[in-house]
Amino acid sequence: MSKGVLLVNLGSPDSTNPKDVKKYLGEFLMDPRVIDVPLWARILLVKGIILNTRPKKSAAAYEKIWWEEGSPLIVISERLQQKVSEKTSIPIGLAMRYGSMNIKKGLQELHDQGVTDVLIIPLYPQFAMATTETILVLAEEIRAAHFPDMTLSDLPAFYNKPEYIEVLSKSIAESLKDKNYEHLLFSYHGVPERHIRKSDITKSHCKIDGSCCNTPSKAHQFCYRHQCLKTTEEVAKKLNLKEGSYSTSFQSRLGFDPWLQPYTDRTIERMGKSGIKNMAIVTPAFVSDCLETLEEIAMEGEEIFHEVGGDTFTTVPCLNDNEDWAQIVSNWVNEWSDQK
Numbered sequence: 001m002s003k004g005v006l007l008v009n010l011g012s013p014d015s016t017n018p019k020d021v022k023k024y025l026g027e028f029l030m031d032p033r034v035i036d037v038p039l040w041a042r043i044l045l046v047k048g049i050i051l052n053t054r055p056k057k058s059a060a061a062y063e064k065i066w067w068e069e070g071s072p073l074i075v076i077s078e079r080l081q082q083k084v085s086e087k088t089s090i091p092i093g094l095a096m097r098y099g100s101m102n103i104k105k106g107l108q109e110l111h112d113q114g115v116t117d118v119l120i121i122p123l124y125p126q127f128a129m130a131t132t133e134t135i136l137v138l139a140e141e142i143r144a145a146h147f148p149d150m151t152l153s154d155l156p157a158f159y160n161k162p163e164y165i166e167v168l169s170k171s172i173a174e175s176l177k178d179k180n181y182e183h184l185l186f187s188y189h190g191v192p193e194r195h196i197r198k199s200d201i202t203k204s205h206c207k208i209d210g211s212c213c214n215t216p217s218k219a220h221q222f223c224y225r226h227q228c229l230k231t232t233e234e235v236a237k238k239l240n241l242k243e244g245s246y247s248t249s250f251q252s253r254l255g256f257d258p259w260l261q262p263y264t265d266r267t268i269e270r271m272g273k274s275g276i277k278n279m280a281i282v283t284p285a286f287v288s289d290c291l292e293t294l295e296e297i298a299m300e301g302e303e304i305f306h307e308v309g310g311d312t313f314t315t316v317p318c319l320n321d322n323e324d325w326a327q328i329v330s331n332w333v334n335e336w337s338d339q340k
């Protein structure tokens with residue numbers, strides 16, 4: 001058995017050209033674990049409605065954050081891959097769930113290096129059907145069809161691992177050390193409430209109310225809401241944040257169904273209106289900065305805050321290729337590769 005690792009992130013379009021953005025969004029939004037409605041309804045919604053209007057708008061947003069080397073999410077993921085490779089002794093591959101750098105290519109590259117035993121690391125701290133689950137299901141389908149002699153295992157969600165909480169807390173503390181802020185908002189990517197109920201393995205625990213996520217349950221192994229709230233709680237403990245000086249919200253909703261609440265844009269607006277002049281925001285559902293952090297939060301979020309009278313709006317960068325973070329991922333890889 002020869003071991004290797006595949007880091008997997010979400011993906012980005014090949015360029016900011018609306019045609020490339022349309023192709024990418026088509027693949028992403030036709031995923032039944034992202035837009036989880038019957039196929040006919042998904043085709044109607046995605047191909048009939050969303051893809052006729054959204055690609056142009058999204059392309060303009062990507063244009064604002066795109067780097068000379070390409071998509072920030074991909075460039076940052078490549079930098080992390082490089083650092084992890086330097087700290088480990090087995091092949092470290094990188095793939096994206098959607099777009100050109102796909103999982104099949106990633107597994108093929110590892111296969112070509114003689115790897116037969118692969119650890120998949122979904123680059124998401126919290127489990128979600130639309131992220132971790134879709135990666136693992138697709139990877140297994142590809143393995144069965146193209147690499148039958150390979151074995152796959154995966155790193156579970158790390159939302160509450162002490163070493164992750166430690167590095168996240170340290171990076172927040174460092175980026176806010178000279179900043180003046182009255183409130184720290186933890187903004188996570190949202191999901192439709194329906195996704196939480198679907199992922200409930202007990203079929204009865206998740207009520208999406210004030211208490212279910214704080215009541216111990218085996219449902220929490222796959223509950224995105226519980227895991228986001230837990231990440232906030234653990235970081236708040238570590239940083240000694242005072243009750244009331246921080247809160248959690250959910251961003252990036254799409255469509256008309258209820259998504260996890262409170263919504264980030266409305267929370268920012270409410271904070272400005274309530275007289276908060278200086279706020280800071282951190283986005284722990286993302287390990288790499290991307291469209292959703294660089295444009296939706298750092299640009300649009302700041303604009304909303306200023307419109308309602310806010311003064312300073314500080315965004316904490318994601319962990320990206322932070323040395324401590326690369327070291328933690330490398331430690332996870334080394335622990336796994338040292339197992340018999």
Ligand SMILES: C=CC1=C(C)c2cc3[nH]c(cc4nc(cc5[nH]c(cc1n2)c(C)c5CCC(=O)O)C(CCC(=O)O)=C4C)c(C)c3C=C
Nearest residue numbers: 010011012034058073128130131189191254285290291292
């Ligand atoms: C943190 C994990 C993510 C979850 C959960 C998630 C769910 C989810 N997303 C959409 C729709 C869109 N997301 C888009 C961008 C995007 N989403 C994530 C992560 C999660 N999504 C990332 C990292 C990114 C940025 C990619 C990049 O290239 O930088 C977009 C595209 C941009 C836009 O038009 O706004 C869409 C659309 C749904 C429906 C969903 C469902 C649970």
Ligand SMILES: [Fe+2]
Nearest residue numbers: 189190252292
């Ligand atoms: Fe998303």
Ligand SMILES: [Fe+2]
Nearest residue numbers: 206212213226
């Ligand atoms: Fe819950």
